[in-house]
Amino acid sequence: MRNDDLWQELGLCDPAELSRLLVTHFPKLASGNTQNMRWKNCLYRKLFDAEGFSPCTAASCQECRDFKGCFGAEEGKSGLVETKGGVDLD
Template sequence: MEQVAAIDFYINGLRKNQTSSISSDVSYGICAIQPASTVMKEREEMSIHTLRSLSDYWQDMTWEVAIDEIERFSQLIVLNPGPLAFYDDLIELLTEHLSIHEKQMALWWAHKMVIACCGRTHLYIDIGFEAREKMTILFNRYFPTLAKKNIDNKMRWKKFLYRQFCLAAQLPLCPTASCSECPSYQECYSGS
């Protein structure tokens, strides 16, 4: 998948429950942006205003944070779009376990989590956390009933997410996103 299409996919996924979709002009504009030090201030302000007007998700982000996140997650898609074959199924699984108190935030995290499954290492790293414990906190806060199924927090979160998907779909063979490329593959999959 090319960069502009990946940006569209990422931004529209975050906006899925809202009315309009992002125009390709915005995606091309984001794709063409240089580091903030080389970009005119008016262009920055116009682009972040456009993002903010498109979605509540971007309201509290600075331009730099928004562009960094869009770039990071769209690159995961560009480098490994294969796991997106299960995108709708994984989103459905996560939405079945949403926290009722923070539904919109949980939906945004569900999308980011499924996109992060395109990454080639641990889910917590690909989503942008420094430690696995933050994934545990995320699951407990936004997907509490699903988190309880990871008894004693023993299974790695990417493997756990795909295992739950396979159980729900009654699949005899379970896909593993990009787990086979991870340096910890043997640690996670030996004896499972």
């Protein structure tokens, strides 16, 4: 529920590590991300859909002003790295 990408919040090295984790341990869930969304946004969307709510006001993702927030590049450091004294894992 924080502002960083899910992979950062989980303390993973990069978005690819999160994708591998989900594909390995939650293949059905992972296969549902057909539009290659950022995982946090994808999971929120699935929760909203399951409850019958619409998370967006735009008719489609391509028309939405927040498109880059859901589909943009994921970069930065893991949240755990920053909270553990800035130890650089590179």
